[in-house]
Amino acid sequence: MPIIVNLDVMMAKRKMSLNELSEKVDITLSNLSILKTGKAKAIRFSTLEALCKALDSQPSDILEYREE
Amino acid sequence: MFWFFRIGFWLQLVIIFIQLFFNYVMYDSEQGLYFTVRGNIYAHTTQPHLPNLHPLDSVIHKTPATSVSRSKYGVTTLDTIGSKTIYMFNGQQFGFLRVDYTEFTKAFTVTNMLWFLADISFFLLWLIITYQIMKILQSIKDEAVFIQQNIKRITFIGWAFILMTFVEIVKDQVFFLVAKQHLQDTGLTLISNVNWYDLVPISLYSVSYDTMNHSRFQGIALGLIILVIAQIFKNGFELQKEKDLTI
Numbered sequence: 652m653p654i655i656v657n658l659d660v661m662m663a664k665r666k667m668s669l670n671e672l673s674e675k676v677d678i679t680l681s682n683l684s685i686l687k688t689g690k691a692k693a694i695r696f697s698t699l700e701a702l703c704k705a706l707d708s709q710p711s712d713i714l715e716y717r718e719e
Numbered sequence: 720m721f722w723f724f725r726i727g728f729w730l731q732l733v734i735i736f737i738q739l740f741f742n743y744v745m746y747d748s749e750q751g752l753y754f755t756v757r758g759n760i761y762a763h764t765t766q767p768h769l770p771n772l773h774p775l776d777s778v779i780h781k782t783p784a785t786s787v788s789r790s791k792y793g794v795t796t797l798d799t800i801g802s803k804t805i806y807m808f809n810g811q812q813f814g815f816l817r818v819d820y821t822e823f824t825k826a827f828t829v830t831n832m833l834w835f836l837a838d839i840s841f842f843l844l845w846l847i848i849t850y851q852i853m854k855i856l857q858s859i860k861d862e863a864v865f866i867q868q869n870i871k872r873i874t875f876i877g878w879a880f881i882l883m884t885f886v887e888i889v890k891d892q893v894f895f896l897v898a899k900q901h902l903q904d905t906g907l908t909l910i911s912n913v914n915w916y917d918l919v920p921i922s923l924y925s926v927s928y929d930t931m932n933h934s935r936f937q938g939i940a941l942g943l944i945i946l947v948i949a950q951i952f953k954n955g956f957e958l959q960k961e962k963d964l965t966i
Contacts, residue, residue, distance in 0.1 A: 682966045692964040 655715045658687045661706045675705040721856040728849045735842045743835060837886050844879045851876055865959035870952045877945035884938030 673680045685691050851872040
């Protein structure tokens, strides 16, 4: 997938654990790990919004386009 | 719904054994338990007894039958003592063919064995279908309906219905051959214009599972509709996968 999810990088920058993030964003741990490993097929705007809010970042910090 | 099918499943299991026992096993003080097949065929030809009425109508008025069904070539009656009669009329001659379920044929013929196998496969298929429906209802309860297993289950049910219909059709054909032989033995030529599907109402040995309807193609139609539903489930499965991976 040319779209890379940089969730782990942002989490490391903000020093936030997976459990903490899942509590803040209110999505399950398994869904969060699907997102982190790049298995997800789509992301809802509401989820992206909540992630940006929780990590205090822009969508471009979390998602990245890389040419294959 | 779920409990309905769960109770139905166990009930069916018990009924299968009772049915098989009473239909195929006989007890004799001399011989002990032995394998047998229920049902004996007779064929006769007579003159219509009430000339004013159409002979088939006179049959309907005179027979103390529990159920009567008409087809193009005859009237089938199922009477209380456990015999079934098909009455036929070709314009000049009036004949009837009787199947008596209270009598037993001990013969180990190919036909009898075929009937036995058909009955057993029917019972088993119905049992498996009930089990599959039970499983599908369980999956609805667990809130995971569009899963791979359910597609397999529904596809199985569809093919099972089609297969059962074909077994029924073969059974009808075999019965027609047997009935034709019996009628030829008694010199009744009436049957020559009758097609096998006109005789279908009197399936030979199975009392419980035959319908009075002479069209078997509803079964195939039902199976095909269920297969279409399986395809819809396949589509639903893809959508469910997409939905599950949308975070």
